[in-house]
Amino acid sequence: MQASSECLPHRRCWFCTFALPKLTLSRDTVCMATTIYRDLEVLYTRQQIADRVAEMGARISNDLNGEKLVMVGVLKGAAIFLSDLARSIQADATFDFVAVSSYGKGQRSSGAVKLIKDLDEPIEGKNVLIVEDILDTGLTLAYLRKIFLQHHPRSLRIAALLDKPSRRLEKIEADYVGFSIPNLFVIGYGMDYAERYRNLPDICLMSPDHPE
Ligand code: IMP
Numbered sequence: 173m174q175a176s177s178e179c180l181p182h183r184r185c186w187f188c189t190f191a192l193p194k195l196t197l198s199r200d201t202v203c204m205a206t207t208i209y210r211d212l213e214v215l216y217t218r219q220q221i222a223d224r225v226a227e228m229g230a231r232i233s234n235d236l237n238g239e240k241l242v243m244v245g246v247l248k249g250a251a252i253f254l255s256d257l258a259r260s261i262q263a264d265a266t267f268d269f270v271a272v273s274s275y276g277k278g279q280r281s282s283g284a285v286k287l288i289k290d291l292d293e294p295i296e297g298k299n300v301l302i303v304e305d306i307l308d309t310g311l312t313l314a315y316l317r318k319i320f321l322q323h324h325p326r327s328l329r330i331a332a333l334l335d336k337p338s339r340r341l342e343k344i345e346a347d348y349v350g351f352s353i354p355n356l357f358v359i360g361y362g363m364d365y366a367e368r369y370r371n372l373p374d375i376c377l378m379s380p381d382h383p384e
Pocket residue numbers: 246249274275281304305306307308309310311312313356357358359363364365
């Protein structure tokens with residue numbers, strides 16, 4: 173792909189006065205966001221994500237103190253985050269996945285959370301880390317925490333790549349947070365809008381006037 177300075181996106185936010193982080197955008201990143209997916213702005217580059225995920229993995233490894241871990245990813249949004257985080261964790265780890273339905277095909281939640289894929293393996297007596305892409309209203313993680321605790325794990329912690337504290341409806345916090353952001357709708361690095369954009373390597377902003 174031909175890179176040029178014309179690819180540089182505007183550094184503004186459609187939603188609020190949130191000061192976007194200063195980014196060092198690679199030419200590839202800029203071209204990916206503006207050429208393949210038009211009208212998108214990068215919020216966190218793949219390098220910023222990689223650095224932060226590595227820090228999270230180091231903290232999680234340290235807290236485990238040599239014990240085993242079951243990483244439970246929340247499909248589908250956390251799949252990419254889990255695969256990177258797992259490789260930053262130094263522990264004897266296994267994977268499991270659950271799927272819940274809470275969001276429709278647009279940017280708004282229906283409010284109701286339903287388990288549509290349960291755990292494959294028992295978690296009783298194990299150190300469990302729920303791996304989630306975004307902690308938003310908290311409905312999903314509050315629901316998962318409640319049902320997982322009924323299985324009596326040895327420990328239950330939460331790692332969320334993004335946190336939107338201003339949107340919280342349930343009293344819940346993650347033990348490990350990548351980035352805390354304001355009320356923005358984001359896509360990329362596993363996160364979707366109507367199932368699209370999950371394969372964007374960077375975390376980008378979705379325009380609020382995008383048709384639902
Ligand atoms: P919560 O139950 O409201 O906390 O929502 C959690 C889920 O909503 C996340 O796992 C995401 O799948 C989805 N979600 C929340 N905010 C966004 C966003 O900005 N982009 C994409 N998905 C989102």
